[in-house]
Amino acid sequence: MVSTEIIRQRESLPVFPYRQEIIDAIKSEPLLVVIGETGSGKTTQIPQYILESFPEFRLIGVTQPRRIAAITVANRVSEEHGSRLGDDIGYCIRFDDCTSARTHLKYMTDGVLLREATIDPRLSHYDVIIVDEAHERTLETDVLFGLLKETHRLRPELKILVMSATLNVEKFSDFFNSCPIFIIPGRTYDVAINHHRDAKISSLKSTYVQRSVETALYIHTQEPPGDILVFLTGQNEIEKACRDLEGLDRDLNYKTDVKHFEDVRGLVIYPIYATLETMEQKAIFDDPPRYTRKIVFATNIAQTSVTIPGIKYVIDSGFVKQKTYDPATGMDALLVVPISRAAATQRAGRAGRTASGQAFRLYSRESYEQMEGDTVPEIQRSSLLGTVLSLKKMGINDIINFEFIDPPDPAMVKNALKQLFLLEAIDDTGKLTTLGNEMSIFPLSPFLSRVLIASSRKYECSREVVIIVAMLSVDEIFVSPRSAEKQMDADEKRREFYHPSGDHMMLLNIFEKYRDSGYSRDWCRDKYFNYRALSMAKSVRDQLRELMVKHDLPLISCRLKNYQVKDDGDRHRKKRRNSYQDIKYNAEKILESFSTSYYINLAKRHPHRPVFYHYASATGPGSEGIDSNSSLLALHISPTSALHPDNKIVRVDDLDWVTYLSVLYTNKALMKVVSKVKLEWVQERLNLFKKLATANLDGSYGSDKSESNTLEGSDKVNSAVTDAQKVKDKDDEKKRKRLEAIEAARQRALARKSITNQE
Ligand SMILES: Nc1ncnc2c1ncn2[C@@H]1O[C@H](COP(=O)(O)OP(=O)(O)O)[C@@H](O)[C@H]1O
Numbered sequence: 001m002v003s004t005e006i007i008r009q010r011e012s013l014p015v016f017p018y019r020q021e022i023i024d025a026i027k028s029e030p031l032l033v034v035i036g037e038t039g040s041g042k043t044t045q046i047p048q049y050i051l052e053s054f055p056e057f058r059l060i061g062v063t064q065p066r067r068i069a070a071i072t073v074a075n076r077v078s079e080e081h082g083s084r085l086g087d088d089i090g091y092c093i094r095f096d097d098c099t100s101a102r103t104h105l106k107y108m109t110d111g112v113l114l115r116e117a118t119i120d121p122r123l124s125h126y127d128v129i130i131v132d133e134a135h136e137r138t139l140e141t142d143v144l145f146g147l148l149k150e151t152h153r154l155r156p157e158l159k160i161l162v163m164s165a166t167l168n169v170e171k172f173s174d175f176f177n178s179c180p181i182f183i184i185p186g187r188t189y190d191v192a193i194n195h196h197r198d199a200k201i202s203s204l205k206s207t208y209v210q211r212s213v214e215t216a217l218y219i220h221t222q223e224p225p226g227d228i229l230v231f232l233t234g235q236n237e238i239e240k241a242c243r244d245l246e247g248l249d250r251d252l253n254y255k256t257d258v259k260h261f262e263d264v265r266g267l268v269i270y271p272i273y274a275t276l277e278t279m280e281q282k283a284i285f286d287d288p289p290r291y292t293r294k295i296v297f298a299t300n301i302a303q304t305s306v307t308i309p310g311i312k313y314v315i316d317s318g319f320v321k322q323k324t325y326d327p328a329t330g331m332d333a334l335l336v337v338p339i340s341r342a343a344a345t346q347r348a349g350r351a352g353r354t355a356s357g358q359a360f361r362l363y364s365r366e367s368y369e370q371m372e373g374d375t376v377p378e379i380q381r382s383s384l385l386g387t388v389l390s391l392k393k394m395g396i397n398d399i400i401n402f403e404f405i406d407p408p409d410p411a412m413v414k415n416a417l418k419q420l421f422l423l424e425a426i427d428d429t430g431k432l433t434t435l436g437n438e439m440s441i442f443p444l445s446p447f448l449s450r451v452l453i454a455s456s457r458k459y460e461c462s463r464e465v466v467i468i469v470a471m472l473s474v475d476e477i478f479v480s481p482r483s484a485e486k487q488m489d490a491d492e493k494r495r496e497f498y499h500p501s502g503d504h505m506m507l508l509n510i511f512e513k514y515r516d517s518g519y520s521r522d523w524c525r526d527k528y529f530n531y532r533a534l535s536m537a538k539s540v541r542d543q544l545r546e547l548m549v550k551h552d553l554p555l556i557s558c559r560l561k562n563y564q565v566k567d568d569g570d571r572h573r574k575k576r577r578n579s580y581q582d583i584k585y586n587a588e589k590i591l592e593s594f595s596t597s598y599y600i601n602l603a604k605r606h607p608h609r610p611v612f613y614h615y616a617s618a619t620g621p622g623s624e625g626i627d628s629n630s631s632l633l634a635l636h637i638s639p640t641s642a643l644h645p646d647n648k649i650v651r652v653d654d655l656d657w658v659t660y661l662s663v664l665y666t667n668k669a670l671m672k673v674v675s676k677v678k679l680e681w682v683q684e685r686l687n688l689f690k691k692l693a694t695a696n697l698d699g700s701y702g703s704d705k706s707e708s709n710t711l712e713g714s715d716k717v718n719s720a721v722t723d724a725q726k727v728k729d730k731d732d733e734k735k736r737k738r739l740e741a742i743e744a745a746r747q748r749a750l751a752r753k754s755i756t757n758q759e
């Protein structure tokens with residue numbers, strides 16, 4: 001039974017009066033853009049209206065940019081609908097499918113639909129596709145747009161809806177054949193905007209958490225009742241802010257310190273960031289007790305994806321954590337960067353949902369005016385690796401000319417093509433290889449897919465590698481305790497998992513001990529591991545194994561048969577055994593498997609100092625297009641790595657060559673997940689860097705060539721001339737590119753300097 005409370009709530013939403021009009025529009029239009037303020041009911045209501053009004057539709061698919069949103073929205077909607085989650089209404093995210101044959105409304109991540117479209121470009125299971133939160137412009141959404149346009153050509157009867165908050169919508173309509181735009185009039189109230197008098201955004205980087213807390217306290221003690229929403233950037237600082245404000249609240253004497261004491265007599269504080277624990281706290285969405293003010297510290301998730309009712313005050317730190325591609329390492333890194341003006345407007349708007357409100361920006365008006373107008377779409381700031389592989393798999397060879405709503409930077413597409421070539425997923429003409437085809441089976445980064453296949457087909461250690469790959473695919477497994485004492489305890493306990501070869505084997509050790517504990521939650525707590533992450537790793541491992549079995553990739557263990565055999569007297573071996581604790585597996589095979597991909601992230605130690613340098617960019621012709629500065633970039637071993645010098649597991653002089661998973665920028669460039677490798681494992685593969693110079697990875701070259709082949713003889717001379725011209729143009733182009741790359745590197749170096757250590 002659905003409660004009357006829920007029915008009333010549904011009918012009070014701004015979208016409700018437009019129910020019939022929306023249904024009519026969907027009936028008559030195959031393509032439709034719907035816009036409305038955040039909280040107007042787009043995500044939860046419109047799919048339900050369709051479900052209720054079109055019983056003939058088999059399946060309605062709704063995409064969400066965030067996994068967490070797909071889950072919570074499906075939960076909420078099945079509750080509103082009065083059915084069990086997974087029946088009529090379900091969700092599907094990577095590694096977690098909660099739908100059934102009875103499901104008619106499916107919430108999913110845009111990544112899931114993208115993969116489905118790869119397999120079936122007609123999306124024949126669906127009658128309606130809704131791309132929701134389109135304004136977020138995630139990479140997957142952007143690629144989906146291109147694919148859906150093709151699906152629309154193949155199946156004009158398929159209904160396609162694009163739903164967005166009020167940002168940049170003409171663009172969506174223009175892209176989808178100038179389709180109509182349905183506007184849901186919002187109920188928005190005035191929001192008074194208070195800028196800080198003179199704080200520059202650049203100077204706030206190290207202080208915005210503290211200032212947010214101070215501002216929250218100021219509002220709490222000086223302003224009339226109303227809840228507060230504070231925008232910060234990440235979990236750690238949100239937790240710190242909650243603690244700090246709790247401390248300040250304890251010291252308050254409400255009678256003397258709080259101006260509106262008659263109505264404001266207490267405080268409840270909540271964190272919200274993209275993990276289930278915080279999203280499941282229903283209390284965040286409820287009214288606080290009487291005379292109590294609610295303060296929510298949130299990541300960007302509260303900007304458009306999640307609506308928290310009752311907010312009257314917004315505090316905007318001016319920052320967001322954003323995935324940003326770094327050509328210096330060829331990887332994506334999460335960086336804290338200033339928001340755009342559009343984001344600032346969205347954030348402020350959260351204060352005017354139920355009555356007029358106020359926004360407090362921690363930065364000056366001048367800083368606001370200097371912000372970028374719009375948030376740069378993810379596709380224009382990420383490595384594109386998986387996307388390019390998916391596009392290749394879909395037979396879209398010429399990616400530079402794919403129909404993107406905002407095409408990615410061709411330099412980044414080229415970089416992705418290079419990496420895919422280095423991974424042998426595409427050949428030197430840019431065509432998908434058998435290996436590349438096999439790699440696209442896995443919902444993993446192409447780097448990890450490559451490793452998995454190598455471990456199965458070549459190095460005979462896939463049983464172990466699949467565990468490590470699963471461990472690398474989940475959130476942070478280590479819990480960082482608050483108190484220094486507990487941190488020491490955690491460090492001490494971590495030692496038992498260390499392996500002298502580094503972090504990959506450590507991850508295997510951790511998983512095995514977790515398994516030996518019977519996948520115990522208590523064991524995780526005692527060892528300071530994140531239980532949710534480890535149980536997710538178990539589930540990922542199981543699913544990857546299933547995929548491997550399904551695709552005839554053998555699961556083979558490299559467990560050493562005689563590892564328990566007593567010492568045979570060989571002193572060397574004895575010594576090794578002591579330091580390796582127990583040599584259970586052939587670690588070399590495992591690390592060789594990883595080297596098939598991560599030779600791209602090979603680093604060599606400085607002869608006299610404990611820092612490393614990225615090898616390929618410092619030497620090979622592969623450095624073209626990769627930042628010329630990167631050979632100068634010193635890489636440090638992350639303090640969380642088993643190989644960090646402080647852990648004294650190995651002497652730094654024993655590490656000549658290492659590979660790493662990724663680089664994290666704090667005040668230094670830190671290599672994460674580091675393992676020791678031998679040059680001989682990768683030597684041959686390094687030749688691929690050389691081959692890059694002559695490869696034609698850009699799919700469009702192929703079609704150019706075939707055109708010139710059809711030229712008549714008399715044009716030959718002409719075309720020779722054009723070829724010469726082309727070569728010259730190419731040289732000029734190269735020169736210009738190099739100058740641009742140098743300038744970009746300089747800009748990045750400057751930007752990096754201003755990034756303080758936020759983590
Ligand atoms: N998990 C939830 N719990 C309680 N109320 C919710 C939940 N999710 C959504 N709502 C309510 O439904 C309203 C509409 O939300 P939603 O459909 O997500 O709007 P939109 O997609 O237009 O931003 C919200 O303002 C909120 O009041």
Ligand SMILES: [Mg+2]
Binds near residue numbers: 039305
């Ligand atoms: Mg929504």
